[in-house]
Amino acid sequence: MAKGITSRATDYSKWYGDVIAQAELADYSPVKGCMVIRPNGYAIWEAMQRELDARIKATGHENAYFPIFIPESFLTKEKEHVEGFAPECAVVTHGGGKELEEKLYVRPTSETIMYAMFSQWIQSWRDLPLLINQWANVVRWEMRTRLFLRTLEFLWQEGHTAHETFEEAEAEARKMLGVYQEFAETVMAIPVIPGKKTDSEKFRGALHTYCIEAMMQDHRALQAGTSHHLGQNFSKPFDVKFQARDATLQHVWQTSWGVSTRLIGAVIMVHSDDHGLVLPPKLAPQQVVAVPIWQSEDDKAKVTAVVKKIEDGLAGRVRFKADLREQYKPGWKFFHWEARGVPLRLEIGPRDVAAGQVVMVRRDTGQKTTLTVESFLEKCESLLAEIQQGLFDKALAFRKKHTHVMDSWQDFTKLMEGEEGFVYAGWCGKVTCEEKLKNETKATIRCIPDDSHPEPGKCLVCNEPSRRRVIYARAY
RNA sequence: CGGGGCGUAGCUCAGCUUGGUAGAGCGCGUGGUUUGGGACCACGAGGCCGCAGGUUCGAAUCCUGUCGCCCCGACCA
Known part of the structure; x- marks a missing residue:
């Protein structure tokens, strides 16, 4: 058997760390909560970047780069956004040996600093849509970290767009979710479920959030990518206006979307075995x-x-x-x-x-x-193509095997206390039911899946009428 | 921030109970023999025992404090 790798059955979490160590993908850094991505791990990220960047450009977006530092006043402009992010931000108070007049936040995401620029760049409907992407690092002061899945600093890609109408922004958010799904499935060989987040799970500051969810080998869910329709929530405070075709002055409709190095964690947890890492050929530094x-x-x-x-x-x-x-x-x-x-x-x-x-x-x-x-x-x-497809098929079969359709709270709690898995069940739409669910089972509603046909039933938690099934699972 | 564990060689750890000045395996270097699922022999390099105080003739070992890391929870991509 493989030396230095704990079996999945013995300790899944230890197995995950062992696979990373043995494959030399990453190391813990001298800075708590951060990680060093080693050449083997970075090569995987580069392959992802190559594939995804081509898709982002093919859909009309351009790459740019914005500063890592955000003036405090920018971050506080959008109320819900600041409530969501301020507690987990790193803040620079000194520079050049002096205390700064205005504190600088290390970006947890770049909505605010980008849109401050957008407001200068956009004047007319002819300037729209504005389709920008950036590859960058961001920092979020998480309490608990895990290699690739959650670290204080991580690498990602964040797309930010501005449009004339609600419908256009909606279509963009949808389109990019589709790009993510195709990327995840054909490049990473990870089957994902596209859907919409509930209000309590959505991005702070967004109108609504779309996501793709994947199942790991311990039957838990991992959010593999998100796409937000921001509406005019940012264009109003940042004054991103344009003169419309009818000569009126209007605020733009915006989207943002991103995937991160967390996906490397997903690749590891979906495909690898007790001998170590298993890579889909399209991501393998050596095929x-x-x-x-x-x-x-x-x-x-x-x-x-x-x-x-x-x-x-x-x-x-x-x-x-x-x-x-x-x-x-x-x-x-x-x-x-x-x-x-x-x-x-x-x-x-x-x-x-x-x-x-x-x-x-x-x-x-x-x-x-x-x-x-x-x-x-x-x-x-x-043969490589066959392996690529084989990994996807295997992961899809695994997900199906551990996905259940349920109506009973007793069956559900029993499953969550045992082997876990994805559960399609009804939801009445109330936040109180989501909270009760989380408190009692640690599971959450991962998404309202696109593939879930309207199906009258009853809420898993309170038994009140439900119009459709949603996906319940424990998540990373 | 709560709960649990752990800090001794690059890695995994023993030594600590009962203080006497540091060990093993793996890895690393050199030379040789080897090569179809983790080779072997010989020689060798490598550690102010996490840090700071204290007790003592003497501390890896006992006491106090402190820092760090990992795992499990509350928050999140």
Whole structure:
């Protein structure tokens, strides 16, 4: 068994930390609550950025960069927003050895500083829509942190747009949620449920919030992305106005949306196993690793020649690495690359060279296949695609298996005290029911799912009439 | 901020009860033999025992304080 990795069944939380440590994705930092993203982890983030950035640009958005410091007066302009964020902000009081006249908040998100600029940039309806995205770090002073899932500082992408009408902003918020869903499912191989947050779970300052929710292997929910329709809640205090087609002066309708390095945590918790990290090929820094095996110098020359041939054959198509280090034995390398989640491993020894073959091992299934070098070179990309799809299918089947349709409070509490899972059940719409639910079961309404057809029933908590089922679960 | 645990070599930990000046395994360096699922031998480097006081002839060990970290809860992407 894998050294240094606690099994999921023994201690899920310890397993999560062990996988990160063994794969060298991140380290705890000297600063409490912060993390260091190591090269292996950062390479995953870069792959995500590459894929998502292309999608953001393809939908007409442009990248820009705004300051990390926000004047205190900006943050306090939107009442609900400041109530939501002020308690968890880091504040700079001194600079250049002097106390500042106005405190500077380290951005917890950039709505305020961006919209102060938007108000200067927008004059006419011809300036709309304004479609901006930024890749940045943000800081939120969380009480309890976990690597990738919740740290004081994290990396993310935040899109901010301004539109002429409610309908346009609504369409934008919806569109970007769709982009997130497609990204999560095709790149990260994580099936997600798109839906809408209840008022108590929405972003402070938004009209309403859309989200995608994913199920982890401990059956808990993780919010994988959010998209907010901000209405005119920010354009009014920040005076973001434009002269409309009918010559009247109006406030813009806005959206904001983001995903963060938290998604790396999701990838780990959805796909990995007791041997360590399992990465979807599209995110893997190395998609194929070759481990050569030899005894004699003569073997060594022949084996390395085949490795070179494969390297050349894959160049420009597949991210390939040959592990030619001589201080480690093949067995050690097998475990090493397994813990790092490399999708495909090739074992190439004298026997294989003689037969013109390689031994190929899939990280996701452990399946070993012997095939000719030519055939491997030909099939490599389709195999990676197959693994990508296989991971998604597996995660989807897992989610379905642990998703239940329920009507009884007793059944629900029993499930939450045991194996947990996603539950489709009715909700009357009252906040008091959400609070009672949270206090008694630690579960929350994750979202009002898009796929939930109106279905008259009764509220899981109070038994009063409900018009549709929502998703209940415990969440990260 | 509550509850629980832990700070001794890069990592995992032993030593502490009953004070006598620091150990193991892994890892690391050098040389050699090895190489199809975590190789072996030899030699070697590496620690003011989290920090600060106190008790004592003498403290990793006893006492007081303090700081930090991890896990579980309340808040959150």
